[in-house]
Amino acid sequence: MSIPVVTVGTAEEDVVGGLERLHGPVTVVRRCSELAELIAACQSGLAMAAVVAEGCRELTATLVDRLGAVGVSVVALTDDPEESRRLQSIGVVAAAPGINPSALADHISEAVGRVASIAGAHSGYGSAFSDPAAELTGVPAPADVEEGARGKGEIIAVWGPTGAPGRTLVAVNIAAELAADGKSVILVDADSYGASVSAVLGLLEESAGLAQACRLADQGLLDDRALESAASFVFTKGGAFRVLTGTTRADRWTELRAAALSTVLELARHAAEFVVVDTGFCLESDEELTFDTMTPRRNAATLRSLEMADLVLAVGAADPIGIPRLIRGLADLASVVPQALPRVVLNKVKQSTVGHSPRRQLEEAWERFGPGRAIDAYLPSDPAACELALLTGAVLLEAAPDSPLRHALAQLVCAPGQQKRNSLGRSTRALRFYKR
Known part of the structure; x- marks a missing residue:
């Protein structure tokens, strides 16, 4: 033919x-x-x-x-x-x-x-443009990466429904805990609606590191050196990690093109052992909102991050509003990114919103109304520690090392030293979850 x-x-x-x-x-x-x-x-x-x-x-x-x-x-x-x-x-x-x-x-x-x-x-990819049926091509690995280093790193996408369930809190602090365990980590702020990693860490918002990396990737000019230049270094008492900060204004979301972001995440995967991505909340494909099929989609950054992730953490607020939102969100996630098998993390667990014995109450409610997937972790509410960390632009590891919330987040990444402090007793490959 x-x-x-x-x-x-x-x-x-x-x-x-x-x-x-x-x-x-x-x-x-x-x-x-x-x-x-x-x-x-x-x-x-x-x-x-x-x-x-x-x-x-x-x-x-x-x-x-x-x-x-x-x-x-x-x-x-x-x-x-x-x-x-x-x-x-x-x-x-x-x-x-x-x-x-x-x-x-x-x-x-x-x-x-x-x-x-x-x-x-790669027929599962379909998030870059307004045509929801488009099958996007894969992105070739960077030419300057040695064959032995390919696929070394893991991508952890932190997602959650609307309503501020604590996506950024979880993403920032698990990146810090992994770095404290001696792992090389790159934290990526891919939230196209309300990027806030730089504010949480007290970084200057003079430039958007991720947008800069995406521009270079779109032109085929991104390499290890350019990626390192676009990233900001964050130093903590436990260790250092790199951050690709998000867009400084919400109207700059068009700079986060799916094809370019794919290249950025692949190169980051080769440059670090863990790539932690703070995603947006929305999973809609936008096809009814655009007439030009070449127009980028605002939710492409979130969808592509979820498609490429080795592990998805689905974070929801443990209250009468947050739980139904998370249940509906998990159904939407299974529909648009069927290959994602999210780990469910309930955040802000406290008696005042759930009742006496909040964990038992949440378990019973989840068994009755949940999507048939178990809850993998419970993060206690600790507003004092969170406010102190936000005020000082620090992670919980520094601002409130003895906080129950910090210990629960440390259990998520299961660092050996953290396991000893928290008496976990065993570990899995790189990330495990506190089981009931």
Whole structure:
């Protein structure tokens, strides 16, 4: 079967003409005058491959991701070695402008086969654009990462429904506890509605580290050094960890594109043993709110973080309002990210809102109305410790090391020293939960 191809660029005549004369593996179905016309042709289902003979500097990870979502692979012609490396990092097949037409046809066939295989392997991804049925392409691992280091780190996504159940509190403090245990940690603030990690840690909000990293990733320019430059270091008595701060204004959510965030999280996974992501609350796909299928989605950062997570912590407030919200949220989570198997964490547990023997009361209510998934951890309410930590811009490990809440959070990460202090007695791989 011949592969339909669209092309763009005034320098295409020799190469494209050669493709047309092959009369074999590829068929040029349209010559476009500009990149926008090529994108429109690809989205209409006209082609399976796009050859960009001119204007390849306009290609970004987001654009390549979107074209891959409709089954179109991209081949760009450039004689700049630096540009060639950038294009390859965002999933483009790069070739020299004077390439033999037959060799170019082989490149096109290879690129089409790669997009098809990646789309099949990642068919669960669907959060980057307004088309909810789009199957997004996977993100290639950074070229400067050694093969032995691939997949080393774990991504822990901290999610919870609306109503401030304590997502940021949990994310910040488990990052601090992991760092205190000697682990290398990167904390990512991916909340596109109300990023607050920098405020909780007392960091200056002069720049958004995650947005900076995403911009570089979208251009194919993010590497280990750039990631380290975008991150802020937080030093505690127990250890240090890096933070990619969130957007300084809510209207900057468009900078958190799903394709770029995927690259950031993959590179962070290679650079640290644990990547802790503070996500937003909303799981809606926004398809009814947009008319341009190239428009990014505000909830893409949350959905993509959940899709890529090795572990999802679902945090809910332990009160008559928070429990029903969490139950409904877990149902929504199972619908939009079915591969996620969240661990349920009830926060702000106290007698005044639950009644006498709050844990028993919560267990009974959860057994009656819950989604059939057990509660994995209970975090006691400790407003005094939280207020002190917020006032001083510190984590509980420093502000209130003997706080019951801090001890409960330490049990979540199960550090050996913390296990001894809390008499846990045993541990699992990297993260375990306090069982009943």
